[in-house]
Amino acid sequence: MEPYDITVIGAGPAGLFCAIRAVTPGARVLLLEKMEEPGKKLLLSGTGQCNITHGGEMRDFLSHYGSHGKWLKPALFSFTNKALLAFFEERGLSMQAEENGKVFPKTRLSSDVLAVLLAECKMRGVEIHCGEPVTGITRVKGGFDIMTSRAAYHSLVVVITTGGASYPRTGSTGDGYRLSESLGQPVSETAPALTPLLIRNFPFAALAGISFEDMPFTVWRAGKKVGDYKGDVLFTHLGISGPGVLDASRYILPDDLIKLSFVGAMKREEFTADLSKRVQENRTWQVSTILAGYPIPERLNRKLLKLSDIPDDLKCNHFSVEQRTRLVTNCTEFPMTVTAPGGYAVAMATRGGVALDGVDMKTMESKIISHLYFAGEVLDIDGDTGGYNLQAAFSTGYLAAEGIRKTFEKNSQLLGK
Numbered sequence: 001m002e003p004y005d006i007t008v009i010g011a012g013p014a015g016l017f018c019a020i021r022a023v024t025p026g027a028r029v030l031l032l033e034k035m036e037e038p039g040k041k042l043l044l045s046g047t048g049q050c051n052i053t054h055g056g057e058m059r060d061f062l063s064h065y066g067s068h069g070k071w072l073k074p075a076l077f078s079f080t081n082k083a084l085l086a087f088f089e090e091r092g093l094s095m096q097a098e099e100n101g102k103v104f105p106k107t108r109l110s111s112d113v114l115a116v117l118l119a120e121c122k123m124r125g126v127e128i129h130c131g132e133p134v135t136g137i138t139r140v141k142g143g144f145d146i147m148t149s150r151a152a153y154h155s156l157v158v159v160i161t162t163g164g165a166s167y168p169r170t171g172s173t174g175d176g177y178r179l180s181e182s183l184g185q186p187v188s189e190t191a192p193a194l195t196p197l198l199i200r201n202f203p204f205a206a207l208a209g210i211s212f213e214d215m216p217f218t219v220w221r222a223g224k225k226v227g228d229y230k231g232d233v234l235f236t237h238l239g240i241s242g243p244g245v246l247d248a249s250r251y252i253l254p255d256d257l258i259k260l261s262f263v264g265a266m267k268r269e270e271f272t273a274d275l276s277k278r279v280q281e282n283r284t285w286q287v288s289t290i291l292a293g294y295p296i297p298e299r300l301n302r303k304l305l306k307l308s309d310i311p312d313d314l315k316c317n318h319f320s321v322e323q324r325t326r327l328v329t330n331c332t333e334f335p336m337t338v339t340a341p342g343g344y345a346v347a348m349a350t351r352g353g354v355a356l357d358g359v360d361m362k363t364m365e366s367k368i369i370s371h372l373y374f375a376g377e378v379l380d381i382d383g384d385t386g387g388y389n390l391q392a393a394f395s396t397g398y399l400a401a402e403g404i405r406k407t408f409e410k411n412s413q414l415l416g417k
Ligand SMILES: Cc1cc2nc3c(=O)[nH]c(=O)nc-3n(C[C@H](O)[C@H](O)[C@H](O)COP(=O)(O)OP(=O)(O)OC[C@H]3O[C@@H](n4cnc5c(N)ncnc54)[C@H](O)[C@@H]3O)c2cc1C
Pocket: 009, 010, 011, 012, 013, 014, 015, 032, 033, 034, 035, 038, 039, 040, 041, 042, 044, 045, 046, 047, 050, 051, 052, 053, 132, 133, 134, 135, 161, 162, 163, 164, 166, 167, 170, 171, 172, 173, 174, 175, 176, 347, 348, 349, 375, 376, 377, 378, 386, 387, 388, 389, 390, 391, 393
């Protein structure tokens, strides 16, 4: 059984960065990756352009991880977005922030981000074994025995960075949850997050591709409002997507009712009054012409009239109160029922995972099994779109490495055993 000091399981951004930072003189570091190549999900990130982080203040990051941001405070403040950008800048890869705060490499290539991480691993002597999935970990005296499809290793320290369960074709298939549980580490229930919503009898399938900036929408469950959101929304063939929907998806359940507003910030009463005034002042105009005065895409305009049972050529002087009420509802609170949030195949993140109260979030070490660490999406952390997930992967990877280095500094006699 080949001995290592540190074994990291999973060569995504969290694992690669943790391995890089954990290297200490005399320590043998092994990085085991299931797929034939490392960083498959990283390569897909940001549609291949890699939205690596957000340029905002670190204190504002905390609200972008659902109710779990506070747990991430030590990691995010120990290794900030600025520190992440400096790491890549120092290695020749410049970064650029967009107006909305999203940060990308100037080259717009996620492969450049991966190349920097792999070069750094090589330079620091991290051994990467690809095509070698870990199938089991056992706690033994003086560390862990690690079984893979090809070999067995002994390691003093193990870091689980196997990612979540979404986009399984990238290698992240939830193995980390099973490995953690087998060691006695609690794992909370998982579900797809950052996922499009499938809508029952979606009436806008023919309008797939139309998107709306900063659209207000509400979520209702059993007749009660359970959420109030605003963000970019995109029509798909089967429902709705876009950053606003993806971010809200962690809170949405099957059968929830979503109400979309196509008239921006204008509330129902405001729109009713404004529409009535325009109708009153232009009695001989067609209702469709009045509706065209609002910033609603033309094809949607026609569809909304149809769904409100209003003929295309109806004149304002024949516009009934019932028709007006239906049109107002469809423009300000268009109701659609969620069949289901999209599954793991289309979700960009996983909700749930290794339970945070079982981990010392200042070192990323298990509170239950000493010398077992976690980083990245395998943890019960899922961030909003905008670079928050990759920043969390790098920051927790960094903190785990710091924790490991401190362990070895305190106990240098452990190394090389
Ligand atoms: C399409 C898409 C686009 C995205 N875009 C962005 C973006 O622009 N910005 C952003 O912040 N976030 C983005 N994300 C989310 C982000 O990519 C992830 O949160 C991030 O990659 C998580 O990093 P990780 O290292 O924890 O896990 P992963 O990147 O999932 O890496 C885990 C690695 O572990 C390996 N592994 C799994 N099981 C085993 C095993 N048994 N043995 C050995 N190895 C194993 C996997 O093969 C994988 O390589 C995107 C996600 C998707 C799906």
